[in-house]
Amino acid sequence: MDSLSTVDNAIDLLFHLGRSDQPLGVTALARALDLPKSSTHRLLATLARRGVLEQDERRRYRPGAALVALGxxxxxxDPIVAVTRPELQLAAAELGETVFLAGMRGGQLVVLDKAEGSGFLRAAPRVxxxxxxxxxxxxxxxxxFAPEVVSLGGAALxxxxxxxxxxxxxxxxQVxxxxxRGWAENRGEWxxxxxxxxxxxxxxxxxVGALALAAASAGVEALGVLAIVDRLRAAARRVQERLQPPAPRRRGGKEAA
Amino acid sequence: MDSLSTVDNAIDLLFHLGRSDQPLGVTALARALDLPKSSTHRLLATLARRGVLEQDERRRYRPGAALVALGxxxxxxDPIVAVTRPELQLAAAELGETVFLAGMRGGQLVVLDKAEGSGFLRAAPRVxxxxxxxxxxxxxxxxxFAPEVVSLGGAALxxxxxxxxxxxxxxxxQVxxxxxRGWAENRGEWxxxxxxxxxxxxxxxxxVGALALAAASAGVEALGVLAIVDRLRAAARRVQERLQPPAPRRRGGKEAA
DNA sequence: GCTGAATGTTCCTGATAATGGAACATAGAT
DNA sequence: ATCTATGTTCCATTATCAGGAACATTCAGC
Incomplete structure (x- = not known):
């Protein structure tokens, strides 16, 4: 049950750089993660050589093209994302507001995909x-709908x-x-x-997930909550139909290099 | 100038899984990368523990939520992506076809961002x-415009x-x-x-990059090449204006853990 | 329901490969 | 021009990872 510390440190670096809104240098990262400067430099160099990180003209590091591509x-x-994407775009275009897909991944509720609305004022969740x-x-x-996989975690909310x-x-x-009712809403609670x-x-x-429309409260009123529910339900139904085969069988066929 | 082999192997694993269109098991990955099964398993376990990879019900591995988030x-x-995104969406919505941003990253010309068109038949480049x-x-x-950073690489085209x-x-x-003319086109050459x-x-x-509209050839004819150029130029001009400060100065302020 | 062939997981030892202190190089600031 | 903070390289020391092999688990066929 032991992890590879080197890889772990590399991941820590990536997360740290991902969170930071600006490129960071070797020293700053070494201090932040409490690693020796030389080790940090070696990790960064390895990641940069593969394009996972990039260096700006000041030699500071930031996420690279390869990391974006991998993500x-x-x-x-993700099958549900692939199936849902066209529905998101359709619904977003029709309703003019941002529609997104959320699901449980790694014990957290995360935004899996989105299609942004067309309005000047619109919700822009981060995928x-x-x-x-x-x-x-x-x-x-x-x-x-899935009390077994989520929990409020006892602690104070x-x-x-x-x-x-x-x-x-x-x-x-509320739950x-x-x-x-088969739907939920959130009125400025977050x-x-x-x-x-x-x-x-x-x-x-x-x-397996949820389709949601997010907008300024006035935008939701304008469309009408029930109309939104109807439209989202139609999309969810189509997604469910295309999701039918629950366990994508694997036939023969090996994976070659 | 040496790389960390462990991290390198981890990256190889991620790339391989990224390319594969289905989840892969330990054995398949070990074979593909020519690594011992146990080492592969350890790498995978480390990556999975951090959410970079996930396991399906069959214990096979696929890219995880953390990887997506990082990307x-x-x-x-990327400052140019952040600045360009709204312009992409506007132009795509107005013209009804896919508009994308491309630039040099890691010695390659890559698609940095896109906004898809609304047509049933539309170009869908991969970011x-x-x-x-x-x-x-x-x-x-x-x-x-940047002959110093690109090259055709001598070899046969x-x-x-x-x-x-x-x-x-x-x-x-053509170049x-x-x-x-200040613009370029590609008529079914790729x-x-x-x-x-x-x-x-x-x-x-x-x-620093290019704005491009991609569509079925008939779609381009319908809009008119020159009209497209005009519209893209307007977007590019606005992007350039917002890109003004070339070297984002850094003031004081340390990065804390 | 049982047998057998895959695959995924754990254990353990030796040798490699990563660590991290310190010296060196470079660039920015005073 | 000097100083200071940062990025990069060097190298001995040893912790850490590699990888063979045993063990567990799952699935397919009988």
Whole structure:
């Protein structure tokens, strides 16, 4: 059960650079991760040689083209993302607001893909970003439809906005309502002024993700919550149909170099 | 100047999984990369523990959420991508065809970002994908405006389609024309039936990338090449304006853990 | 339900390959 | 022009990883 420390350190470096909004130098990274400068330099050089990182003219490091390519290849490999993408784009174009797909990955609820709306004022979630469970529409859906894979984690629930429900009772009630109605909403509970409406995507009765529309609260009112639910449900239904084969059988055929 | 072999192997693994269109098991990967099964397993386990890879129900490995997140964070970090994105989306929405941004990264000409068109038939380049220099509009622009960073690499030029120009003389002529006119086109030279029109993005007179519209050849005719050039130029000009500060100064402020 | 052939996982030892301190080089600032 | 902070290289020391082999698990065929 032991990890390779070298690889672990490399991953730490990538995460750190991913979080930072500016390129960082060897010394800064070494200090941040508490590694010797020479080791850090060697790791960075190895990653840079493969294009995973790049150096700017000041020799500082930032994420490279190869890393971007790997990530996006990974995205397309995800069957639910591949199947959902056209539906996202259609729904976003029709409704004019941002529509996104979320699911559980690595124990976190993350944005898997999105299609942005056309308005000047529009929600722009980050693909790959983790979102809180208790303060989002998709989180409540997850709690309602897949309680076995999500949990609020006992700890205190942060109040992102005045509208955030932070007591377990309150959230329980919302989750029960979501289970009953088959959709959930979030009215400025995470980000002030942003409302979200979400519907589940089920595969053989199991929750595999959620489709959601995110917009300024006024935008959601303008469209009408029920109209949004209807439109998202139509998309979710089509996704579910194309998701039919639950366990993609593998026939013969070896993988060669 | 030596690399860390462990990290190198990890990267190889990621690339291999990124290329494969299906999840792969330990044995298959070990065979493909010619590594012992146990070492491969250790690498995979390390990567999986960090969420860079994920295992499906059959225990096979595929790219994970963390990898996707890292890649997309990287994308947004790229100043030119961040500045160009809204312009891509606007232009794509207005023209109804796919508009993308390309630039040199790691010695290759790659698609940095895109906004897809709305048509049923539309070009869908892969972000992160490398494109050939001699058979694309953006490649010819690169040769015209940044000859110092691109090269055709002496070797024989592959003929992707009957329309591909494979002699250096032919391409030179096209490049000169591109330099003169300030835009380039590609009429089915790479992918049959696909035409592309591209304009350069310059920063202080230096070529930093290209904006291009890609569509079925008929789609390009319908819009009119010159109309496309005009529209792309307008976008490129706005990008250039917002790109002004060439060397983003760094003030004080340390990076904490 | 059992047998057999895959595959995935763990264990362990030797040797390699990574570590990290320190010296050297380079570029920016005062 | 000097100083200081940062990036890069060197090298001995040893911790860490490689890889063979045993073990566990899953699946297919009988």
């Amino acid at each position: 996006l290849q990974g995205l397309d490999r 790959g970003e983790a979102v809180p469970i208790h303060a989002t529409a998709v989180g409540k859906l997850a709690l309602a 942060s109040a992102f906005t005045p509208a955030t429900a932070t007591s377990h009772e309150e959230i329980d009630a 029960r309502r979501a289970a009953l 980000i002030p002024g942003m409302s979200v409406v979400a519907v589940p995507i089920l595969q053989e009765g199991r929750w | 997309l964070q990287g994308l947004d970090r 992160g994908e490398a494109v050939p220099i001699h058979a694309t509009a953006v490649g010819k622009l690169a040769l015209a 592959s003929a992707f389609t009957p329309a591909t120009a494979t002699s250096h003389e032919e391409i030179d002529a 000169r024309r591109a330099a003169l 992918i049959p039936g696909m035409s592309v029109v591209a304009v350069p993005i310059l920063q202080e007179g230096r070529w």
